[in-house]
Amino acid sequence: MSVERFIQNFNPGIRSNSVDELKRKYCDADSRFITINGMNVHYKDQGKGPVLVLLHGVVSFLHTWDGWYDELKDRYRIIRLDLPGWGLTGPSPDEDYLAGAMNVFLDSFLGALGVRRCYMAGNSLGGYYAWNYAVHRPDMIEKLVLLDPIAFNQSLPYEFQLARIPGVKPLINNVMLPRLLIKTSIRRLYGRKERITPAVYDMYWDLIMREGNRRTLTKIFKLIADMSKSDTIYLDVKKVKAPVMMAWGKKDIWSRWKETINDWQRDLPHAELMMYDECGHMPMEEIPAVTARDAHDFFMKGKKPASKKKAALRAGGKGRPIGKRAVAAG
Numbered sequence: 001m002s003v004e005r006f007i008q009n010f011n012p013g014i015r016s017n018s019v020d021e022l023k024r025k026y027c028d029a030d031s032r033f034i035t036i037n038g039m040n041v042h043y044k045d046q047g048k049g050p051v052l053v054l055l056h057g058v059v060s061f062l063h064t065w066d067g068w069y070d071e072l073k074d075r076y077r078i079i080r081l082d083l084p085g086w087g088l089t090g091p092s093p094d095e096d097y098l099a100g101a102m103n104v105f106l107d108s109f110l111g112a113l114g115v116r117r118c119y120m121a122g123n124s125l126g127g128y129y130a131w132n133y134a135v136h137r138p139d140m141i142e143k144l145v146l147l148d149p150i151a152f153n154q155s156l157p158y159e160f161q162l163a164r165i166p167g168v169k170p171l172i173n174n175v176m177l178p179r180l181l182i183k184t185s186i187r188r189l190y191g192r193k194e195r196i197t198p199a200v201y202d203m204y205w206d207l208i209m210r211e212g213n214r215r216t217l218t219k220i221f222k223l224i225a226d227m228s229k230s231d232t233i234y235l236d237v238k239k240v241k242a243p244v245m246m247a248w249g250k251k252d253i254w255s256r257w258k259e260t261i262n263d264w265q266r267d268l269p270h271a272e273l274m275m276y277d278e279c280g281h282m283p284m285e286e287i288p289a290v291t292a293r294d295a296h297d298f299f300m301k302g303k304k305p306a307s308k309k310k311a312a313l314r315a316g317g318k319g320r321p322i323g324k325r326a327v328a329a330g
Contacts, residue, residue, distance in 0.1 A: 008179060009179060009180050009183060011178070011179040011205075012176045012178055012179075013176050013177035013178050013179055013182075013209060014175065014176050015209075016209055016210065016211045016212075016214070017206055017207075017209045017210050017211065018211060019088060019090065019210065019211060022088055022206060022207065022210055023088060025206065026063070026088065026203065026206070026207070027042075027088070030044045030046055031043075031044060032044060032045060034109070034112060034113075036105060036108050036109050036112065037084075037092070037093070037104070037105055037108055038092075038093040039084055039089055039090070039092060039093070040089065040090075041081055041082065041084075041089045041109060042062065042081065042082040042087055042088035042089050043062065043079065043080065043081035043082070043109075044062060044069075044078070044079070044080055044081075045077070045078075045079050045113060046069065046073060046077070046078050047069075047072075047073045047074070047075075047076055047077050047078045048077055049075050049076045049077055050076055050077065050118070050119060050142075050299075051076070051077045051079060051115050051117065051118035051119065052072065052076040052077065052078050052079070052118065052119045052120070052121065052299075053079045053080075053110065053115070053118045053119070053120045053121075054068065054078065054079070054080040054120075054121050054122075054126075054284075055081075055083060055120070055121070055122035055123070055126030055127070055129050055130050056080075056082075056083060056086070056087075056122075056123060056124075056126050057122075057123040057124025057125045057126045057127070057148075057281075057282065058124055058125045058217075058220055058221075058224070059086065059182075059185075059204065059208055059217060060086060060087075060123075060124075060126075060204075060282075061082050061086055061087030061088070061203070061207050062080040062081055062082050062087060063203060064123070064282060064284065064285045065078075065080045065284060065285075066288070067284065067285065067288020067289065067292065068121075068284055068288055068291070068292040068295075070288070071288060071289055071292035071293065071296075072292050072295075072296060075296065076119070079110075079113060079115070079118075081109070083102075083126065083129070084097065084101075084102070084105060085097055085213070085216035085219075085220065086207070086213060086216060087207050087210070087213075088207070088210065090210055090211065090212045090213060090216075091212040091213065091215060091216050092105075095215075095216075095219060097216070097219065097220055097223060098223070099128065099129060099132035099133075099136075102129045102132070102133070103132060103133055103136040103137070106129070106133055106137075107137070110140070115140075116140070117139075117140060117142055118140060118141065118142065119141075119142055119143050119144075119145075119299050120133065120134070120141050120143075120144055120145070121144070121145035121146075121147065121284070121295060122145075122146060122147070122149065123147040123148060123149070123281075123282055123283075123284060124147075124148055124149065124150060124254065124255060124281060124282070125150055125220065125224070127146040127147060127148065127149025127150060127151075127255075128149055128150040128151060128227075130144060130146060130149070131144065131146060131149060131151065131236075131237060131240055131244075132236065134240050134241070134242050135236045135239045135240055138241045138242065141242045142242065142299075143242055143243045143244075143245070143298065143299050144240065144242045144243070144244045144245070145244075145245045145246075145247065145295045145298065145299075146244060146245070146246050146247070147246075147247045147248070147282070147283050147284055147291070148247070148248050148249060148252050148254070148255040148257070148281050148282070148283065149246070149255060150224065150227065150255060151233065151234040151237050151260070151263070151264070152234045152237075152259075152260040152263040152264070153228055153229060153230070153234075153259075153260075154228055154255070154256045154259040154260055155228070155256060155259065156224070156225060156228055157188065157253055157254055159185055159221065160221050160224060160225045160228075161225075164221075164222065164225060168218075169218045169222075172214055172217065172218050173214055173215045173218055177208070177209070177214050177217075179205050182201075182204060182205050182208060183201055183205070186200065186201060186204055188253060188254075188280075189254065189280050189281045189282055190280045190281075190282070190286055191249050191250070191251035191252075191276075191277075191278045191279040191280035191286060192278050192279075192280075192286070195286055234263065234267075237263075237264070237267040237268065238267040238268070240268060243270075243271075243298075244268055244270075244271035244272070245271065245272045245273075245274065245294070245295065245298040246264060246268070246271050246272070246273050246274070247273070247274040247275075247276065247283055247291060247294070247295075248273075248274075248275055248276070248283070249276050249279030249280045249281060249282070249283050249286065250275050250276060250277055250278075250279065251278065251279060251280045252279075252280050252281045253280070253281070254280075254281040255281060257275075272298060274291075274294055276290070276291070
């Protein structure tokens with residue numbers, strides 16, 4: 001580690017980053033913006049084929065799916081976006097991040113892009129939004145992939161408890177958010193720390209420091225903490241009609257599959273399950289090639305290949321009903 005990067009670890013996080021400077025750093029020729037419900041939404045719409053919509057999780061952004069795009073771009077029209085509250089999109093005007101508000105947002109966003117039917121994948125909070133949207137619009141979702149999703153009651157990592165300490169919320173929102181805290185949390189999100197590049201640390205830090213996003217962080221952390229004890233938040237899981245593949249990194253300490261797998265099994269008994277060794281909370285970011293291939297095989301299951309050239313990609317493991325765990329090495 002260079003001296004300069006070591007010093008960066010102790011940045012107290014006082015100054016927010018402007019949208020313009022972040023655009024210069026993280027937008028490219030494929031970046032697009034569209035006004036939806038009062039937000040200037042950052043998204044990418046790339047490739048041709050059946051539509052695949054990708055929803056990221058907490059403190060994340062559309063770039064978390066870069067590896068999936070690289071793997072699947074020749075087979076799908078891939079739509080990914082910075083969800084309200086995060087990335088370059090930034091906070092929702094009404095700061096409502098519950099599933100109902102997200103259903104309304106996704107209806108407007110996908111409608112504006114002319115999407116009438118799609119595959120959908122969501123990670124973490126994005127997984128929560130994805131299964132709720134599948135209930136809200138069963139006509140829209142053909143198949144669903146949930147990676148380390150949120151639904152059922154579980155214990156929480158310390159970051160969520162930290163955000164609830166009196167005085168911490170206004171401190172983070174208005175004064176400071178130490179870079180070292182963000183770096184430590186990212187390391188806990190991965191199963192193998194050596195997979196985290198300096199660019200990954202920089203991107204997470206830069207985009208959480210976007211104007212307004214710190215406020216989203218504390219609001220969402222409280223929302224998830226409340227959801228983790230809710231007696232109603234998960235009741236609609238059983239209403240999902242689309243075929244589902246569920247995937248977890250076995251070293252995930254955020255969405256704790258050991259505490260919730262029996263609930264998922266009860267409410268989605270026909271879902272397929274993939275478990276990835278040496279992988280944490282974001283399998284699509286940590287091991288993108290394997291997870292993208294498994295998702296593709298799931299999407300194409302039951303479909304006749306158009307030609308040998310378009311035959312199914314090699315999978316990292318074979319999915320089985322959620323009651324019988326399938327394991328794929330990371």
